[in-house]
Amino acid sequence: MSILEFNNVTLHQGKKTILDNITFAIQEKQICCLLGRNGAGKSSLFKSVFGIFQLKAGYININGLEHSPDTRNQFLQQVGALIEGAALYEHLTGYENLDFVRRYYSGEKSRILEVLELVGLSPDQEKKTKYYSSGMKQRLGLAMALFHRPSLVILDEPTNALDPEGISEFRSLVKRLNRTEGVSFLISTHQLEEASFYRDRILILKQGRLVYDSAIQNTESFKLLPHQAYPHLAEELASQSFWREEEAFTLLQKPLATYPYIWEELNTPSLEDIYLALHQQKSHATHELLSY
Numbered sequence: 199m200s201i202l203e204f205n206n207v208t209l210h211q212g213k214k215t216i217l218d219n220i221t222f223a224i225q226e227k228q229i230c231c232l233l234g235r236n237g238a239g240k241s242s243l244f245k246s247v248f249g250i251f252q253l254k255a256g257y258i259n260i261n262g263l264e265h266s267p268d269t270r271n272q273f274l275q276q277v278g279a280l281i282e283g284a285a286l287y288e289h290l291t292g293y294e295n296l297d298f299v300r301r302y303y304s305g306e307k308s309r310i311l312e313v314l315e316l317v318g319l320s321p322d323q324e325k326k327t328k329y330y331s332s333g334m335k336q337r338l339g340l341a342m343a344l345f346h347r348p349s350l351v352i353l354d355e356p357t358n359a360l361d362p363e364g365i366s367e368f369r370s371l372v373k374r375l376n377r378t379e380g381v382s383f384l385i386s387t388h389q390l391e392e393a394s395f396y397r398d399r400i401l402i403l404k405q406g407r408l409v410y411d412s413a414i415q416n417t418e419s420f421k422l423l424p425h426q427a428y429p430h431l432a433e434e435l436a437s438q439s440f441w442r443e444e445e446a447f448t449l450l451q452k453p454l455a456t457y458p459y460i461w462e463e464l465n466t467p468s469l470e471d472i473y474l475a476l477h478q479q480k481s482h483a484t485h486e487l488l489s490y
């Protein structure tokens with residue numbers, strides 16, 4: 199079942215097209231990572247979900263409910279969000295911060311204890327959040343986003359300010375909450391290894407267009423485009439009026455025989471290969487080959 203659906207969504211700001219005919223659906227219990235350069239439109243896509251921006255065309259559904267001014271509250275009841283850092287009252291405890299959220303949603307006090315337990319902050323609930331580590335603050339932010347039992351949680355670059363330990367803890371927590379609570383996640387990140395870690399669904403935005411959706415595009419298709427993933431091949435083969443994949447691979451055979459792992463990488467494009475190919479950049483494998 200689809201949790202979030204974008205149907206031909208187009209968004210303009212003045213004369214500029216910020217989102218261009220975006221269509222995708224996030225399924226129940228999916229962790230979907232949204233990648234793209236600065237300015238690609240990730241935050242604008244989130245803002246469209248929250249109804250902050252008015253769409254030029256298309257529509258957005260959550261659990262089958264279409265977003266409109268009339269359904270906005272009902273719609274938002276089903277979405278939780280943690281946008282960059284958690285917004286906390288630092289002079290208050292973790293529990294007290296969650297109590298603000300409880301009052302907003304007119305929730306039960308028992309739910310505060312439940313979400314603290316879910317994110318592993320029960321032992322620190324009476325501590326003022328100014329004494330929390332960055333990782334603990336992000337986990338509290340996640341608890342706040344989960345309080346009203348949304349089916350989808352949106353995380354905007356959630357691990358940006360965390361140290362490696364905090365990053366690892368946070369990612370594992372997201373994975374666990376997805377499995378145990380059945381929450382779907384839509385996560386924007388610039389860290390390709392974050393998207394690879396979840397190994398679920400990947401969307402790549404480029405200049406407002408959805409240029410890659412792992413649910414539709416098989417990575418196999420990228421093998422047919424080595425000139426994109428490995429642009430120096432295009433240079434070497436430029437004099438030919440046409441060329442085929444095998445020719446490109448023949449050209450690479452010598453270095454590939456010496457470095458078999460590159461051969462493997464060429465045959466199985468990594469997320470980095472795909473991302474860089476879509477942005478016409480040289481991949482790690484290409485750099486290795488060029489320095490050979």
Ligand SMILES: Nc1ncnc2c1ncn2[C@@H]1O[C@H](COP(=O)(O)OP(=O)(O)OP(=O)(O)O)[C@@H](O)[C@H]1O
Nearest residue numbers: 211212214216234235236237238239240241242243
């Ligand atoms: N309120 C606005 N008015 C006009 N243009 C806007 C507005 N908000 C965003 N934009 C433009 O929309 C485009 C997409 O911006 P957006 O912030 O969505 O990108 P992003 O992918 O989230 O970038 P980043 O990775 O830096 O957060 C950019 O060109 C930006 O300048």
